[in-house]
Amino acid sequence: MVSIKDIAKKANVSISTVSYALNGSDKVTDETSARILTIARELNYVPNASARNLKKRETKIIGVFLTDFRGDVYGDLQHGMKEISNSLGYDLVVCSGKQSHRMLPERMIDGAVILDQAFQSEELLQYADLGHKIVVLDRELEHPNISQVLLDNKAGATLAMDYLLDNGHRKIYVVTGPEGSFDSIQRMKGVRMTAERAGVEIIEIAGDFKKSGGIHAAERIIAEYDEPAAVFCLNDEMAIGMYNRLQGTGLCIGEDLHIIGFDNIEVSQYLSPRLATIEYSKLRWGELASQQLVKLISGEPVEQERVYVKLIEGKSVGKARP
Numbered sequence: 001m002v003s004i005k006d007i008a009k010k011a012n013v014s015i016s017t018v019s020y021a022l023n024g025s026d027k028v029t030d031e032t033s034a035r036i037l038t039i040a041r042e043l044n045y046v047p048n049a050s051a052r053n054l055k056k057r058e059t060k061i062i063g064v065f066l067t068d069f070r071g072d073v074y075g076d077l078q079h080g081m082k083e084i085s086n087s088l089g090y091d092l093v094v095c096s097g098k099q100s101h102r103m104l105p106e107r108m109i110d111g112a113v114i115l116d117q118a119f120q121s122e123e124l125l126q127y128a129d130l131g132h133k134i135v136v137l138d139r140e141l142e143h144p145n146i147s148q149v150l151l152d153n154k155a156g157a158t159l160a161m162d163y164l165l166d167n168g169h170r171k172i173y174v175v176t177g178p179e180g181s182f183d184s185i186q187r188m189k190g191v192r193m194t195a196e197r198a199g200v201e202i203i204e205i206a207g208d209f210k211k212s213g214g215i216h217a218a219e220r221i222i223a224e225y226d227e228p229a230a231v232f233c234l235n236d237e238m239a240i241g242m243y244n245r246l247q248g249t250g251l252c253i254g255e256d257l258h259i260i261g262f263d264n265i266e267v268s269q270y271l272s273p274r275l276a277t278i279e280y281s282k283l284r285w286g287e288l289a290s291q292q293l294v295k296l297i298s299g300e301p302v303e304q305e306r307v308y309v310k311l312i313e314g315k316s317v318g319k320a321r322p
Contacts, residue, residue, distance in 0.1 A: 001046070002043045002044060002045045002046070003045075004018045004019060004022065004045075006043060006045075007036060007039050007040050007043060007045060010039050010043070011035060011036050011039050013032065013036065017032065017036070018036055018040075020033075021033040021036035021037060022036070022037070022040065058110055059107070059108065059109055059110050060089060060090050060091065060110065061090065061091050061092070061093055061108070061109045061110060062081075062085050062090050062091070062092050062093070062109060062110060062111055062112070062113065062290065062293060062294075063092075063093050063095065063100075063103050063104065063108075063109035063111070063112040063113070064078065064081060064092055064093065064094045064095070064112070064113045064115075065095060065096065065100065065101075065112060065113065065114050065115065065116040065118075065119065066078075066094060066095075066096050066115050066116055067096065067115065067116045067117055067118070068096070069094070069096065072263075072265035072266050072267070072282070073263055073265065073282050075282075076282035076283050076286065077115075077282045077283075077285055077286040077289075078092070078094060078286060079283060079286065080282065080283040080284060080285060080286025080287040080288075080289075080290070081113060081286040081287070081289055081290045082286075082290075083286075083287065084286070084287045084290035084291055084294075085290045085294070088290070088291075088294045090110070090290075090294065093109060096116060096118070097118065098118050101118075101119065101123070104127050104132050104134075105127065105130070105132075110133070110297050111132065111133035111134060111135070111293045111294075111296060111297050112132070112133075112134050112135070112293075113134075113135045113137065113289045113290070113293055114134060114135070114136045114137065114138065114139075115136075115137040115138050116138070117138065117180055117181065117182075121139055121141055124136065124141060124146065125141065125143060125146075128141075128143040128144075128145040128146050129143075129145075131145065132145060133145055133293060133296035133297045134146045134147075134293075134296075135147045135148070135149055135289050135292045135293045135296070136148055136149075136150075137149055137150065137151075137285070137289060138181075138182040138183070139182050145296065147292040147293070147295075147296055147302045147304065147305075148304045148305070149285065149288045149289045149292055149304075149305040149306075149307065150304075150305075150306055150307065151183065151186075151280060151285070151306075151307045151309065152280075152306050152307060152308050152309050153183050153186035153187045153189075153190065154186055154187070154189050154190035154193070155190065155308070155309055156187065156190070156262060156278040156280070156309035157186075157187040157188070157189070157190030157191045157194070157232075157234075157262075157278075158190040158193070158194050159278060159309065159310070159311045160191075160232050160260045160262065160276075160278055160311070161190070161191055161194035161195065161198075161232065162194060163260060163276065163311055163313070163317060164230040164232065164258065164260065164317065165194070165198050165200070167230075167258070167317055167318065167319050167320060168319055168320035169229070169230035169258060169320045170200050170320070171203075171227065171228075171229040171230065172195070172200065172201075172202050172203070172229070172230045172231070172232060173202070173203045173204075173205060173217070173221060173229060173230070173231045173232070174188070174191050174202050174203070174204050174205070174231075174232045174234070175205045175206075175207040175213060175214065175217040175231065175232070175233045175234060175238050175242075176188060176204060176205070176206055176207050176234055177207055177208070177209045177213075177234050177235065178207070178208045178209055179206075181209065183234075183235075184209070184234055187234050187262065188204075188234075191232065205217040205220055205221075207233070207234065207238050208238075209234070209235050209237055209238065210237055210238065210241070211237055211238065211240055211241030211244065212241060213237075213238040213241060214233055214237070214238035214239055214240060214241025214242035214243075214244075214245065215241040215242070215244065215245045216241075217231070217233070217238065217241075217242060218241070218242040218245035218246055219245065221257065222245075222246075222249055222251065225251065225256075228255070228256050228257070228258070228320060228321050229257060229258070230257075230258040230259075230260075230317070230320075231257055231258065231259045231260070232259075232260050232262075233259065233260070233261045233262070234262055235261060235262050235263050236261035236262065236263045236264065236265045236267075236268050236275065236277055237263075237265070238261070239259055239260075239261035239268075239275055239277070240261075240267065240268075240271065240275075242259060243259070243271055243275075253273055253316050254273045254315050254316050254317065254318045255318060258316065258317040258318060258320075259275065259276070259316045259317065260275070260276040260277060260278075260314070260316065260317055261275050261276070261277040261278070262277060262278040263277065263278070263279075263280075264277045264278065264279035264280075264312050268312075268314075271316070273314065273315030273316050274314040274315050274316065275314045275316045276311075276312060276313055276314030276315075276316050276317045277312050277314065278309050278310070278311060278312070279309065279310050279311075279312045280307050280308065280309045280310075281307065284307060285307045288305045288307065292305060
């Protein structure tokens with residue numbers, strides 16, 4: 001690989017002169033600079049990004065760490081981050097898995113947006129102590145170098161539960177997310193608080209935020225079905241899995257089983273009957289995450305942000321039978 005030493009040797013100048021020319025410095029004359037740049041092109045010189053980043057201590061790249069890449073939630077979230085980051089002069093690198101964690105300590109990125117359970121909170125706090133700038137979307141952490149942009153999960157779960165209760169439902173199944181999921185934990189807090197307030201019992205079924213979780217939950221409900229019941233799936237993916245499994249069973253959604261989801265992903269509006277769900281702007285969530293991170297990187301003050309939710313009523317929930 002060609003280095004600036006090779007360019008300096010051919011141009012018969014010092015290494016520092018080559019560096020000045022390559023970086024557009026006015027410390028060299030236009031004539032010398034033009035000659036050095038011509039030689040660099042002839043030698044097919046490619047700048048060493050890592051060395052340059054260590055010197056400037058910036059990459060103009062934001063790292064986005066996700067548990068998964070599939071589905072409407074992640075797609076819209078990434079699009080929101082990209083639009084804002086690009087408008088502020090930053091590019092995105094989206095990755096997943098523990099091997100990618102080294103991008104932070106090795107300063108391959110200027111900051112990170114975290115929506116990935118593979119990161120331990122203690123690990124993120126250690127990076128923050130070293131000066132790394134971080135925005136978390138999936139946990140609550142207090143640190144000057146960490147900002148939070150969180151969904152109002154408890155409010156969303158409360159809206160969903162109140163909707164079922166207002167329709168007269170007292171037998172309510174709740175299909176949870178995967179163990180350790182921040183969103184699932186927070187939504188369950190809203191569920192339990194509302195159920196306790198209303199004096200109703202809930203039946204919890206462990207889920208996984210995937211269609212398979214909804215299918216598994218539907219099989220249990222079918223097996224023990226003896227009267228109409230309501231089901232709160234903590235995300236739409238599991239609700240879709242439940243729809244699929246209930247086809248051909250004779251149980252009618254909106255009459256025998258009343259289902260509400262969470263996320264309002266695009267396909268939800270095409271389900272028949274239309275799925276009741278909790279909506280929030282995934283695009284706005286991503287935009288806020290990028291805005292907060294760039295402010296942290298720039299040394300500007302930031303405040304914790306919350307993404308608000310609203311209820312989308314659907315035909316999948318009807319009145320409970322007397």
